[in-house]
Amino acid sequence: MINADARWLRQARSRLRDADPVLARLIDDRPDFDPRAWMAQLPPMDLFGALLFQVAGQQLSVPATRRTLARIEELFDGRLPSAAELLNVEAGQLRAAGLSWRKVGTLRELAERIADGRIDPDGLSRLPDDEVIAELTAIPGIGPWTVQGALLIALRREDVVLPGDLALRKAVKAAYQLDHLPAEPEVLAIAEKWRPYRSLATSYLFSAAIEFSAAIEPAGAPTDAPLRERSTMAATRAGKGRPR
Template sequence: MIKTPHMSSPIFSHFRRRDRLIYQVLTAMDDFNPLAPTHPPEEYFSELSSSIVGQQLSTTAAHTIYTRLVKLLAGDVTAARLLAADDQAMRDCGLSWAKVRSVKDLAAKVANHQLKLNRLTTMSDAQVIAELTKVKGIGQWTAEMFLIFALGREDIFSHGDLGLRRAMEGLYGLGQLPSPAQADQISTKWRPYRSYGCLALWHTLDNAPI
């Protein structure tokens, strides 16, 4: 095995002790990188808008629809431009009516300062989830994905992600989908690095979330 610089980090040491199966997956990942905030706060609005647009869609479909929306907004996805955009024009981009309402609600809450995105970096995981789920169309799963992939939080496990449970079934040879309680029992031993356990499980499916 070729040892990469990351393999000497506490993350790998932790999984080597606590879960050898996850450790083996992580060490086999060519694209492994420690989690870190990937977007500055001024990009959180467009990131969340993209997440809403992409819910329950393939990566390709989500990209196509969001690209059309960006073009409609003249290349700049901001709360002001979304609020000013015509609903039917947004629908014509491929958004469902429910998603049109959701991104408009996000825009309204940002515009009237009910949701202050620049404060998310200073909040706990639970506080971020509570803030984001005030928006219509942003549920627990979307908030958890934002925590992992935008804020770089390292100790998130998404209990509502069916892909994670399917990956657990395969990796641990369970013979059936684990119950939420079983999934929690497995993931608890990953603390404080549960997000990396999720990355490893998604890797086994080759199915990282949108």
């Protein structure tokens, strides 16, 4: 008997294959691809943890992000902290773990808003994607890429695309045989045909990115500034292991 996840995946793949011949080729070339396997390589994360993961990875290489997360986990008995726990450690300890002062400020501001009730993670989980993005990007240092990653990781949203992610843009360029690196609006236009399964399509393209020789730069993750973003998640998605 086919379980609900298998039925969903079969339906989503069929829809994407019918909608986009490029994705049809990527899907057919990867018959055993599990789009959710990469999540098993991540530490357990709620919404705050996923945002911490994303903020930590901004403007860092994949190895540097892994080292930073490992040092943060060491401060909290081998796991990522809750918002309240993060506020209970000195800012200097977070800086010593490898976070820049800007990132420390961003995470403490996020944690304070959660702690005092201005942000309700449970309430956010019931909102549409665009409303989640609007609320969280009001915090300095958190941009769309950061929230989009958290939507994928923590909330398991099915229709998320990261148009500013450099690895994804390079994968789109290669897969669609473009003569230029697509900007965010072009990625979004291409991704329109993937609805309502843009997360799955993005997973396939991240998987393909690892195979394109110029798809991923060692510089790592983004700054949440347009056209300068990079991806730590692409390497994690492609089975590179836990980001430590």
